[in-house]
Amino acid sequence: MSEPGPVETLDARGLLCPMPVIKAQDRIAGLRPGTVLEVWATDPGTLADVPAWCRVHGHEVLETAQADHEIRIRIKVN
Amino acid sequence: MTEPIKAVALISGGLDSMLAAKVVMDQGVHVEGINFFTGFCVEGHTHAIRARKGSAPKRNNALWVAEQLGIKLHIIDVIEEYKKVLLSPKHGYGQHLNPCLDCKIFMVRKALAWGFMAEHGFDFIVTGEVIGQRPKSQRKATMPVIAKESGADDRLLRPLCAQNLPPTLPEREGWVDRDALFGFQGRNRKPQIELAQRLGFTEWAQPAGGCCFLTDAQYSRKLTDLWAAQGSKDYELDDIMLLKVGRHIRPAPHFKLIVSREEGENRYLEGYRKRFLNLRPISHLGPLCLVDGHPEPADLELAARVVARYSQGREAAAVTVAAEDPNGERRELTVPPLAPAELPSAWHV
Numbered sequence: 001m002s003e004p005g006p007v008e009t010l011d012a013r014g015l016l017c018p019m020p021v022i023k024a025q026d027r028i029a030g031l032r033p034g035t036v037l038e039v040w041a042t043d044p045g046t047l048a049d050v051p052a053w054c055r056v057h058g059h060e061v062l063e064t065a066q067a068d069h070e071i072r073i074r075i076k077v078n
Numbered sequence: 079m080t081e082p083i084k085a086v087a088l089i090s091g092g093l094d095s096m097l098a099a100k101v102v103m104d105q106g107v108h109v110e111g112i113n114f115f116t117g118f119c120v121e122g123h124t125h126a127i128r129a130r131k132g133s134a135p136k137r138n139n140a141l142w143v144a145e146q147l148g149i150k151l152h153i154i155d156v157i158e159e160y161k162k163v164l165l166s167p168k169h170g171y172g173q174h175l176n177p178c179l180d181c182k183i184f185m186v187r188k189a190l191a192w193g194f195m196a197e198h199g200f201d202f203i204v205t206g207e208v209i210g211q212r213p214k215s216q217r218k219a220t221m222p223v224i225a226k227e228s229g230a231d232d233r234l235l236r237p238l239c240a241q242n243l244p245p246t247l248p249e250r251e252g253w254v255d256r257d258a259l260f261g262f263q264g265r266n267r268k269p270q271i272e273l274a275q276r277l278g279f280t281e282w283a284q285p286a287g288g289c290c291f292l293t294d295a296q297y298s299r300k301l302t303d304l305w306a307a308q309g310s311k312d313y314e315l316d317d318i319m320l321l322k323v324g325r326h327i328r329p330a331p332h333f334k335l336i337v338s339r340e341e342g343e344n345r346y347l348e349g350y351r352k353r354f355l356n357l358r359p360i361s362h363l364g365p366l367c368l369v370d371g372h373p374e375p376a377d378l379e380l381a382a383r384v385v386a387r388y389s390q391g392r393e394a395a396a397v398t399v400a401a402e403d404p405n406g407e408r409r410e411l412t413v414p415p416l417a418p419a420e421l422p423s424a425w426h427v
């Protein structure tokens with residue numbers, strides 16, 4: 001497996017769905033394949049919607065984590 | 079190698095747009111979906127709202143449809159631009175504050191602008207419209223209006239009712255076979271359901287009413303109240319998001335209480351708490367309440383009594399309520415809960 005590329009972060013905390021998905025989509029449009037984007041969010045809907053968006057666009061969800069109402073989703077851009 | 083013919087399909091998350099996209103895909107056209115977030119959408123909504131609907135799955139139906147179809151879905155934020163559509167619709171409103179015809183024109187125009195950008199290079203637009211499906215916006219007479227005013231003209235294909243309309247460019251060019259399209263008409267859903275089964279779909283979302291909160295009587299009433307209270311027909315995203323949850327109680331024109339009804343709404347309102355004067359009972363379990371507008375200091379006690387009324391201390395002699403303003407200044411009030419008769423039904427927005 002290749003080493004993960006550079007890590008970018010997107011702070012979508014406080015935004016309600018589908019805004020975190022839209023922000024992630026727009027951000028990923030400008031990222032090179034291999035880049036890892038870490039999305040920070042608070043709306044629990046992102047746990048379903050961001051991975052669904054990644055599946056239809058062929059990006060890989062490396063990890064999702066939730067603690068204290070904070071959600072982190074690591075995406076590898078393909 | 080010749081480029082494949084490409085269509086951009088408006089995907090709402092409902093059955094019709096799913097079928098329309100599938101019918102075109104099955105003719106060998108490369109299809110990608112587009113979905114617009116106006117701020118009023120029911121689909122793609124927040125966890126809090128989805129949870130409230132009880133059995134509704136916690137998913138974004140437009141994304142779910144895209145996954146079923148195996149196509150990309152592009153979700154576009156049109157919150158700002160949509161204001162013009164809603165605040166002054168050329169073709170007026172439907173039964174409530176839904177400007178459906180202007181909305182359709184707007185969305186097709188946006189899809190066209192997005193799809194025809196050089197780097198996207200789409201050839202035509204697909205929608206799930208059916209003649210006669212909706213009394214105002216989906217009539218035989220409105221179909222050419224949408225095509226013309228959006229600028230899409232004959233690059234707009236409605237696969238589910240194409241046979242009842244003049245041939246469009248994709249049909250004339252042979253990109254799609256008109257004979258393999260449909261002539262659905264009217265409000266009867268049976269043909270769509272049969273087609274769904276024939277195409278192998280076993281599940282689909284069935285939004286009641288329409289695709290957005292603007293078709294909802296109660297929501298429209300709250301929006302009208304908001305405009306009346308602020309003295310102008312305008313809104314910000316936060317305003318319209320807050321209209322989706324909680325009880326809205328307006329004891330006076332200059333302030334309104336937004337009281338959560340259950341845990342999901344509590345969490346939703348929690349996200350806004352720091353921006354509003356907010357109240358919550360501390361002697362008993364009870365709801366979070368945001369105070370919108372410009373309350374006077376004297377209004378605070380009434381607000382606390384309303385909150386007490388919806389707390390588990392509603393039968394108690396007194397309930398202690400903590401009030402915190404956006405600067406973090408906090409005070410406690412011990413008040414008798416408002417009796418049901420003291421809360422006129424006219425206060426409920």
Ligand code: SF4
Nearest residue numbers: 177178181288289290
């Ligand atoms: S129901 Fe709402 S989103 Fe759907 S066409 Fe009407 S105004 Fe637009």
